[in-house]
Amino acid sequence: MKRYFWLISGLMLLLVGYFGQPKQVQADISDISATPMIEDNDVTDRFQLIVQPNETRNITISFTNYSDAAQTIMVQPTNASTSASGKIQYTTIIKPGQNNLKYAFANMSEAKKITLKAQSTKDVTFKIKIPSGRFKGLILGGYNIYQTAQKNNPNRSQVAIPVYITETNKAVGGVLILKNINAAATNGQPHLYANLSNNQPGLMKNIDVHMVIERKGLAEFFHLGLKAMTADQHYNTVAPNSTVPIGFNQKQTPIKAGTYVVNGTATSGKTKWKFSGKYHISKAQAAKVNKQSTNLIYDKTWIFLLVIGGVVLLIILLVVLIRVQGRKNRN
Structure with missing residues (x-):
């Protein structure tokens, strides 16, 4: 009987020891500004274009490097996307067909890598080729601008120059x-x-x-x-x-x-x-x-229940064995 008692006690201590111990579980762009060159317009932070099919438009962005060293930037056209915090952003290349998008701005204008000398300003012209097919509503494009040295950094600083393109200038609702x-x-x-x-x-x-x-x-x-x-x-x-x-x-x-x-x-x-x-x-x-991800805490509820179930089953078996052994001794 003592042997069975110490066996059960040992199993319970092992269980408490395992679950009782704590377990360890493992914009602006710096010194650079980008300004859309817009004349005779009350809106100065973006380009607004009313266009016709197959038309070509030229727009100009002025870049200034305020630092004492030359810097290289990338200017990438893309369509606007919506962030989880409810903001418009231009950080992802959007392709035709995504969310029923008819025309991608990345196919309408070119990406450019631009080197800016120290303490200098450079005006750069971008060509926008309007598709030959007609479209309704708004093509909301933009130029995403970031330093090439930060290309592979997911937290890189970047700015964007929006480009609103429409044929009719009539608002279209969303669904x-x-x-x-x-x-x-x-x-x-x-x-x-x-x-x-x-x-x-x-x-x-x-x-x-x-x-x-x-x-x-x-x-x-x-x-x-x-x-x-x-x-x-x-x-x-x-x-x-x-x-x-x-x-x-x-x-x-x-x-x-x-x-x-x-x-x-x-x-x-x-x-x-x-x-x-x-x-x-x-x-x-x-x-x-x-x-x-880091510092994840995994739920051990199922392991705990399985171990508890195993211990309970073992106790039942031991009790049955003890009773059987007791009957044999009486006989």
């Missing part, structure tokens, strides 16, 4: 649809993003989004897994033909593969959209994001 979800590491933390899409060539303003995302799995069925996450986000502006990401910061909780259900609404004035969809995050996607 929001639920596009998909994806996982990404942002600032070292794992995020899930529910992505809406403005699939129209219209600039949208003052959008309020309420979104709920939850994982559907065995652990969640027993209320042992991830809890439903809620996001409320205001977007001052949404770019035409752009993805609208709604971020869910999981902080130190790793991304889990599986099926996720998304439900939500978006409102703009009296207009309201409702969203609902079911999507899958693969094991490869989850592993990639978790690898790029």
